[in-house]
Amino acid sequence: MDPEVSDPADLLAFDTLLSAEELALRDEVRRFVRAEIKPNIARWYEDARLPLEIVPELGRRGLLGMHLTGHGCAGRSAVEYGLAAAELEAGDSGLRTFVSVQGSLAMTAIAKHGSDEQRDEWLPRLAAGQAIxxxxxxxxxxxxxxxxxxxxxxxxxxxxxxxxxxxxxxxxxxxxxxxxxxxxxxxxxxxxxxxxxxxxxxxxxxxxxxxxxxxxxxxxxxxxxxxxxxxxxxxxxxxxxLRGAFSCLNEARYGITWGAMGAARDAFEDALAYSKERLQFDRPLAGYQLTQQKLVDMALEINKGFLLALHLGRLKDAGKLEPHQISAGKLNNCREAIEICREARTILGGNGITLDYSPLRHANNLESVRTYEGTDEVHTLILGQRLTGVAAFR
Structure with missing residues (x-):
């Protein structure tokens, strides 16, 4: 595999489940993130700055409202949108959130519920990154x-x-x-x-x-x-x-199912690389059983999380995805991703609290991702209602 787009967490040959077009899109976004986002994200995070200068580039790459068709939107599939979301969040949750707010929320609201005049006025500019x-x-x-x-x-x-x-x-x-x-x-x-x-x-x-x-x-x-x-x-x-607003929220929640696993994978990759290089008692951390158990447990959840996201994406592309299924993906993958990032930080030891490494930054970001577009509690109750037939929100 091309080392520029390799995925050391993949235990199940995940790429064999993707089409050539899906792989090409995923690899293009992964290269972009690794070249343009990862070298700069620590500084942006430290400075608390959203890099607005990259917005036109996101538009040029067709990543804004990419699941929508017409008015300059890319018309990509749900799976392709999910793959892109995972790669963007491997860079940082804030950047995937930008794409989600712009595309899954604002642009989807206009595309689904707006008039022809509203679509004509706003969607081309939003898709191109010329407006936010x-x-x-x-x-x-x-x-x-x-x-x-x-x-x-x-x-x-x-x-x-x-x-x-x-x-x-x-x-x-x-x-x-x-x-x-x-x-x-x-x-x-x-x-x-x-x-x-x-x-x-x-x-x-x-x-x-x-x-x-x-x-x-x-x-x-x-x-x-x-x-x-x-x-x-x-x-x-x-x-x-509120049904109109919820239809947009479900688009965003679907993207989070993928995005959270992107953050988890990136944290895992940092921990894996560090464990191979860091020597303790004259041998690398990766050579100790407890470290290998941590790495295996993280990789298993990443693989399961991506399989869940892909299944939801295939359902969505077939027009069969139901809201409670989105809740299952958002709840599970956010919950697991936070635990993966925290566990990855333990392998890094004290170095893991610095911005030289990604796990704690991802874990901090995922606290927000876990909360917005429906908390764990809300999605638990949605699933509980599905299982029991009883609404327990009040």
């Missing part, structure tokens, strides 16, 4: 239960051409302070609706949440909507109720 989008759903007291959101949009005038006035606050909104357009979800007299809000609109303010111990090479914000006035056609016509 964000997705404003969560509020300070409305995270796992978005139905309790307080942000409200009222009609501004009467008749079919009446505009809207949005007021409220949102929290943990990725990319909001650098976005050109926000997909904002708000209560109305007719239930929850989605709105396209250009971020230069008077009354829209986004402030980065700082300091953070996780997702440092990323941006999450508090957003204030102070009597934001919008035209009648700002509403997403195809989104009625």
């Amino acid at each position: 989008g964000c997705f404003a759903l969560t509020e300070r007291s409305a995270g796992s239960d978005p139905s309790s959101m307080k942000t409200f949009a009222r009609r501004d005038g009467a008749g079919p051409n009446a505009g809207w006035v949005l007021s409220g606050t949102k929290r943990w909104i990725g990319l909001a302070s650098v976005a050109d357009v926000a997909v904002v979800w708000a209560q109305t007299d007719d239930g929850v609706r989605g709105f396209l809000v250009p971020t230069l609109t008077k009354g829209f303010t986004a402030m980065a949440i700082e300091p953070k111990l996780s997702m440092r090479a990323s941006i999450q914000c508090d957003v204030v909507l102070d009597e934001v006035r919008l035209p009648a056609d700002a509403v997403l016509p195809g989104a009625q109720g």
Whole structure:
């Protein structure tokens, strides 16, 4: 195998399950991450900086809204999107999160629920990385239960051409302070609706949440909507109720199933390489039974996690993927990935707390990934309802 794209964690000949096109896409993204992201990510993480200069390159490579078709989007399969997500998160969760917020959330909302005019206006620019989008759903007291959101949009005038006035606050909104357009979800007299809000609109303010111990090479914000006035056609016509928002969240959750395993694999690779070079008692760490047990346990979970992700991707491409199956992937792979990264850090010893190595950075990031797009508890209850037929959310 080409050492530039080799995968030392692969125990099951995973690549034999992929098509030539899927392998080519995966290897292209892997080379990009190893050449452009990994040499710089420690500095970006230390400086708490999202490298916006790479956004046009992500667009040029067709990685923004890559699962969508038309309007400049790449029209890739679900499996190809997943493979790309894994490689990006092997670089850093913050970078995969950028692609997810832009593509799986903001662009998917516009593609699935927007008007033809809204798609024409925004999707080509977002796909090319010439504009940035964000997705404003969560509020300070409305995270796992978005139905309790307080942000409200009222009609501004009467008749079919009446505009809207949005007021409220949102929290943990990725990319909001650098976005050109926000997909904002708000209560109305007719239930929850989605709105396209250009971020230069008077009354829209986004402030980065700082300091953070996780997702440092990323941006999450508090957003204030102070009597934001919008035209009648700002509403997403195809989104009625929270189902529209959840359809976008499921796209993002699916990508996380792959992405978390990318982070785990990268942490494993650092630990494996270190164990072969680091001498203790005149022999490499890799030559000790306890170290080999750690490496084997990590590799087994990585292999299982990628097989789970691939199965979900094949179901998705066949139009058969169900929401509870996405919950199974997100819950399992995030939970296992964090444990893998923590275990990898133990092999590195004290050196593992430095940014010279990736495991602890990945573990810190995955604490956020594990929380957003549904906590462990929420996905557990989704699966519990599937198994028992009883909803236990309240």
